[in-house]
Amino acid sequence: MSIKTSPALNSKAPSGPISDKWSHYKSTVPLVSPNNKRRIDVIIVGSGLAGASAAASLGELGYNVKVFTFHDSPRRAHSIAAQGGINAAKNYRNDGDSVYRLFYDTIKGGDYRAREANVHRLAEVSGNIIDQCVAQGVPFAREYGGLLDNRSFGGTQVSRTFYARGQTGQQLLIGAYQALSRQVSLGAVKLYNRHEMLDVVVVDGQCRGIIARNLLTGELERHAAHAVVLATGGYGNVFYLSTNAMMCNVTAAWRAHRRGAFFGNPCYTQIHPTCIPVSGDYQSKLTLMSESLRNDGRCWVPKNAADVKKNPNDIPEADRDYYLERRYPAFGNLVPRDIASRAAKMVCDEGRGVGSTGLAVYLDFADAIKRDGHAAISARYGNLFEMYEKITGEDPYKMPMRIYPAVHYTMGGLWVDYELMTTVPGLYATGESNFSDHGANRLGASALMQGLADGYFVLPYTIGSYLSNEIRTGAISTNLPEFDKAEKEVRDRIERLKAIKGKNSVESYHRRLGKIMWDKCGMARTEAGLKEAIQEIQALRADFWKDVFVPGSDAEYNPELEKALRVADFLELGELMCEDALHRNESCGGHFREEYQTPEGEALRDDDNFMYVAAWEWKGEGQKQDLHKESLDYEVVKVSQRSYK
Amino acid sequence: MKLNLKIWRQGGNYKNGQFVQYELPNVNPHMSFLEMLDVLNEQLVSKREEPVAFEHDCREGICGTCSMVIDGRPHGPMKGTTTCQLHMRHYNDGDTIVIEPFRAKAFPVIKDLVVDRSAFDRIIQSGGYVSVNTGQAQDANSIPVEKDQAGRSFDAAACIGCGACVAACPNASAMLFTSAKVSHLALLPQGQVERKRRVLKMVAQMDKEGFGQCSNVKACEAECPKEISVSNIARMNREYASAAFTNESN
Numbered sequence: 083m084s085i086k087t088s089p090a091l092n093s094k095a096p097s098g099p100i101s102d103k104w105s106h107y108k109s110t111v112p113l114v115s116p117n118n119k120r121r122i123d124v125i126i127v128g129s130g131l132a133g134a135s136a137a138a139s140l141g142e143l144g145y146n147v148k149v150f151t152f153h154d155s156p157r158r159a160h161s162i163a164a165q166g167g168i169n170a171a172k173n174y175r176n177d178g179d180s181v182y183r184l185f186y187d188t189i190k191g192g193d194y195r196a197r198e199a200n201v202h203r204l205a206e207v208s209g210n211i212i213d214q215c216v217a218q219g220v221p222f223a224r225e226y227g228g229l230l231d232n233r234s235f236g237g238t239q240v241s242r243t244f245y246a247r248g249q250t251g252q253q254l255l256i257g258a259y260q261a262l263s264r265q266v267s268l269g270a271v272k273l274y275n276r277h278e279m280l281d282v283v284v285v286d287g288q289c290r291g292i293i294a295r296n297l298l299t300g301e302l303e304r305h306a307a308h309a310v311v312l313a314t315g316g317y318g319n320v321f322y323l324s325t326n327a328m329m330c331n332v333t334a335a336w337r338a339h340r341r342g343a344f345f346g347n348p349c350y351t352q353i354h355p356t357c358i359p360v361s362g363d364y365q366s367k368l369t370l371m372s373e374s375l376r377n378d379g380r381c382w383v384p385k386n387a388a389d390v391k392k393n394p395n396d397i398p399e400a401d402r403d404y405y406l407e408r409r410y411p412a413f414g415n416l417v418p419r420d421i422a423s424r425a426a427k428m429v430c431d432e433g434r435g436v437g438s439t440g441l442a443v444y445l446d447f448a449d450a451i452k453r454d455g456h457a458a459i460s461a462r463y464g465n466l467f468e469m470y471e472k473i474t475g476e477d478p479y480k481m482p483m484r485i486y487p488a489v490h491y492t493m494g495g496l497w498v499d500y501e502l503m504t505t506v507p508g509l510y511a512t513g514e515s516n517f518s519d520h521g522a523n524r525l526g527a528s529a530l531m532q533g534l535a536d537g538y539f540v541l542p543y544t545i546g547s548y549l550s551n552e553i554r555t556g557a558i559s560t561n562l563p564e565f566d567k568a569e570k571e572v573r574d575r576i577e578r579l580k581a582i583k584g585k586n587s588v589e590s591y592h593r594r595l596g597k598i599m600w601d602k603c604g605m606a607r608t609e610a611g612l613k614e615a616i617q618e619i620q621a622l623r624a625d626f627w628k629d630v631f632v633p634g635s636d637a638e639y640n641p642e643l644e645k646a647l648r649v650a651d652f653l654e655l656g657e658l659m660c661e662d663a664l665h666r667n668e669s670c671g672g673h674f675r676e677e678y679q680t681p682e683g684e685a686l687r688d689d690d691n692f693m694y695v696a697a698w699e700w701k702g703e704g705q706k707q708d709l710h711k712e713s714l715d716y717e718v719v720k721v722s723q724r725s726y727k
Numbered sequence: 728m729k730l731n732l733k734i735w736r737q738g739g740n741y742k743n744g745q746f747v748q749y750e751l752p753n754v755n756p757h758m759s760f761l762e763m764l765d766v767l768n769e770q771l772v773s774k775r776e777e778p779v780a781f782e783h784d785c786r787e788g789i790c791g792t793c794s795m796v797i798d799g800r801p802h803g804p805m806k807g808t809t810t811c812q813l814h815m816r817h818y819n820d821g822d823t824i825v826i827e828p829f830r831a832k833a834f835p836v837i838k839d840l841v842v843d844r845s846a847f848d849r850i851i852q853s854g855g856y857v858s859v860n861t862g863q864a865q866d867a868n869s870i871p872v873e874k875d876q877a878g879r880s881f882d883a884a885a886c887i888g889c890g891a892c893v894a895a896c897p898n899a900s901a902m903l904f905t906s907a908k909v910s911h912l913a914l915l916p917q918g919q920v921e922r923k924r925r926v927l928k929m930v931a932q933m934d935k936e937g938f939g940q941c942s943n944v945k946a947c948e949a950e951c952p953k954e955i956s957v958s959n960i961a962r963m964n965r966e967y968a969s970a971a972f973t974n975e976s977n
Contacts, residue, residue: 154843155844155845155847158784163790210862213864213865213867214862216864217867219857219918221872221881221884221915222877228872230867252885252887256884260851260856261856261861327785327786361757364762364765365762370787469787472788472805472814473814475816538861538862539862633772634777639780640780641780642772
C-alpha cells in the first residue's frame with residue numbers, strides 16, 4: 083500500500099487495539115463542566131434521527147442548543163420513512179452475533195471503503211441505541227414472552243434487526259422527536275421550524291454560525307454559535323427520481339462545502355433493489371418497498387424473453403429464473419443491496435425484464451404464503467402490501483410484486499474525522515450527511531443505526547473535545563463582518579434567481595439533471611458516459627442561470643424559490659459526483675464502472691490504487707476541485723474480494 | 728381524463744382568500760393526487776402565474792405533511808389514505824374536485840392550502856414523552872411488554888400528526904391526536920411514572936391552543952389516514968378523570 087494521506091486530512095482515529103479505541107477515547111476526552119456548558123451555544127441543522135437525537139442529548143448535557151428544520155415540525159424529517167429496521171449487536175437470538183461481527187459485516191458490506199475505527203465504534207454503541215429507544219417508549223416488535231423480536235436483513239447471516247412493523251423509522255424518529263420536545267419544554271433547546279440554512283459563517287477559520295431563511299417571511303436571519311452540526315441528510319434527489327422525500331436536498335452540505343468542508347466520496351450512491359417501478363413521465367418520486375421483503379419474497383424473471391408479457395402466475399416453475407438464488411446460493415435473496423440491484427439491471431438488460439416498461443423483476447411471495455400462511459405474511463408485511471396495492475392497483479397476495487432498483491441513499495457526504503468534525507473546525511456533520519461509516523455501500527437497517535449512534539452516543543462526547551477550548555470565547559456576535567458578507571451573498575443569490583425571469587420551470591431543470599445522472603452516473607458508469615455527463619451538466623447549469631423562472635415574492639412562503647435554491651446546488655454537486663466517479667478507476671459497492679468487473683460481472687476493486695477516501699476541496703466557481711486522499715489502512719479486517727456466493 | 732378543479736387560493740401572511748377554478752386536461756389515472764397538482768403547477772408556472780402552494784414531502788403516506796381537504800374530506804375519499812397516496816384512478820373524466828386547506832382556529836392558513844400545525848408540537852412538548860436522558864437506559868430486554876399490549880400501543884403510536892382529525896371534526900377538536908399519544912405511552916410500562924402528569928398537561932395545552940371539545944361525532948376516526956381508533960379518546964378521558972382525582976400535585 084503506497085497511498086499517502088493528504089496532510090489536510092487527519093482522521094484522528096485513536097491508536098491502540100480496535101476494541102479499546104472508543105472506550106479509551108471516551109475516558110480521556112476533555113470535558114466541559116456544567117457551568118461552562120451553559121455559556122456555550124450549539125446550532126443543529128436538521129431534525130431527523132441524527133439531528134433530533136443530538137439536539138436532545140446536547141440539551142440534556144446543558145449546552146444552549148438551537149435546532150433548525152425547514153419542515154413545519156421536526157417530526158416530518160425523512161428518517162420517518164425508513165421501513166425495515168435498525169441493526170444492533172445484541173445477540174438476543176443467540177445466533178453468534180457480536181460487536182465484531184456487526185463491525186465486520188459493515189466493513190465488508192461497504193466493500194472495504196469505510197474507516198475501521200468509526201465502524202467499530204458504531205457497532206459498539208448499537209446496543210445502547212436499542213436500550214435508549216425502548217426506554218423512550220418506542221414500540222418495537224415483541225414476542226409472546228414480551229421480549230424484543232428480530233429479523234434478518236440483506237448482507238448478514240444473523241438476525242440482528244429490531245423493527246416496529248414496517249414503520250421503524252417513524253417510531254424511532256418519534257422517540258427522538260419526543261426527547262427533543264422535552265428539551266424544548268425545559269428551555270434547553272430552542273426550535274426554529276420552517277427555517278432553512280442557506281450558508282455557514284466561518285470566522286478566522288472556525289465555524290461560528292449560520293444564515294437561515296425564515297420560510298414564512300423570507301427574512302434572512304443570523305445565528306451565532308460555538309459549534310454547528312449539520313444533520314441534513316443525503317443528496318439522492320440529485321437524481322430527481324429517488325425514494326427520498328421531495329424536500330431532501332444537498333444545500334446545507336453544499337454550502338458548507340463551498341466554505342471549506344471537504345466532500346467525501348460523492349459518487350457512492352446506493353441504489354435500492356426493491357422499489358416500485360417508474361410508471362410515467364409525470365412521476366415525482368419513487369416508493370421503496372422495504373428490503374425486509376426479501377426475507378420471504380423470491381426475486382425472479384422469466385427464463386425466456388418471450389415470456390415477459392405473460393401473466394406471471396401462468397409461467398411454470400421450470401421457466402422461471404430465480405437469478406439471485408442461482409448466482410448467490412449462500413445468501414440467495416439476501417445479498418447486499420448493490421449486488422441485488424445490479425443483478426436486476428442485468429436480467430432486464432438481457433431483455434427479460436417484466437411490466438409495461440420491461441424495467442422490473444418479480445418479487446414473489448407465493449411460496450412464503452404457502453409455507454407460513456396468509457396471516458403470518460400479513461402480520462410481517464401487511465402495511466407494505468397495502469401500500470403496494472394503493473400505488474399499483476395490484477394485490478401482492480395474488481400477483482407477484484413488480485420491483486426495480488431506485489436511488490435510495492448516499493454513502494458519500496461531508497468528510498469528517500473520528501470526532502465527526504469536517505475540515506472546517508467547529509463544523510460537524512452527522513448521519514447521512516457525512517460520509518463516514520458505510521464505505522461504498524450501506525447494509526440494510528444501518529442508516530437508522532448510524533443516525534442515532536452519531537446523535538445519541540458519539541457527538542455528545544466528541545463535540546466536548548472542541549468545545550472545551552471554547553469556554554473562554556464568550557458569546558459570539560452576529561455583527562461580525564463575516565456575518566454581513568455571508569448574509570449579503572445569500573441575498574444576492576436570491577435576487578439573482580428572481581431577476582432571471584426566464585422561461586423554464588425549476589422542476590424542468592431538476593428533471594433534466596436527474597436524467598443525466600441516472601443514465602450516466604447511476605447503476606453502471608463508464609468513462610465516456612461520465613465525461614459526457616460533466617459537459618451536459620455544465621451546459622444545463624449555465625442554462626439554468628440564464629433561463630429559469632422563479633415565480634412569486636421572496637418575502638413570503640414561496641416553495642418555488644426554495645426549490646430553485648436547492649436545484650442550483652444540485653447542479654453543482656452533480657458535476658462533482660461525476661468527477662469523483664470518473665477518477666475512481668475501479669468498481670466498489672454502489673460505484674460500478676463497467677470497465678472494471680470480473681468475468682461474472684461482479685465489481686472489481688483495485689485496492690492498491692483506490693483504497694482511500696476521496697475528499698474534494700472547493701476551489702471556487704468554475705474551478706476544478708482538488709482531490710485529497712485519506713488512505714484506508716486496515717489494522718484488523720483482512721481485505722478480500724467480497725463474496726456472497 | 729379531464730378535470731375541473733376548484734382550489735382555495737389565499738395570499739401569504741394570512742390575507743383573505745377565495746376559490747379559483749382551473750381546468751386540467753390529460754390527467755393520467757395512474758398519477759397520484761399530488762402529481763396531478765404538480766402538473767397543474769407546471770402549467771401555471773408556464774403561464775407565469777403563481778403555483779398553488781401545498782405541503783408535501785415523503786409522498787409515501789408516513790411523514791404527515793400533506794394536508795388538504797378534498798371534496799369536503801381531509802385526505803380525500805379513500806379510507807386510511809393520505810392525500811399523497813390517493814391516485815387519480817378513483818376519479819372520472821369530467822369530475823369537479825374542490826380542494827381546500829384544513830380549516831380550524833388552531834390551524835391558521837399560511838398560504839393557499841398550507842396551514843400552521845405547530846400547535847401539535849406544543850401539545851407534545853407539554854408532556855408527550857418519557858423523561859429519560861441519553862445513556863440512562865437499562866438493557867432493552869429488562870422491560871418486557873406483553874405482545875398484544877405492545878401492539879395496541881403501536882396502533883396508537885402510528886399517528887402521523889397530520890391533523891386530519893382536527894379538520895374532520897365539527898368542533899375542530901384535537902382529541903384523537905392527543906389521545907393517541909397519551910395511549911401510546913400509557914399502555915407501556917415505560918410510560919407509567921409520568922402517566923398522570925402527562926395526560927393533565929397535554930389536555931391543558933390542547934385546550935390552550937384553541938381546539939374544540941369532543942362531542943363523539945367520530946369523524947376523526949373515519950378520516951384518519953392511519954385509522955387511529957376513537958377508543959383512544961375514551962382511554963384518555965378515563966386517564967384524565969383518574970389523574971384529576973388522584974394526582975396530588977394538581
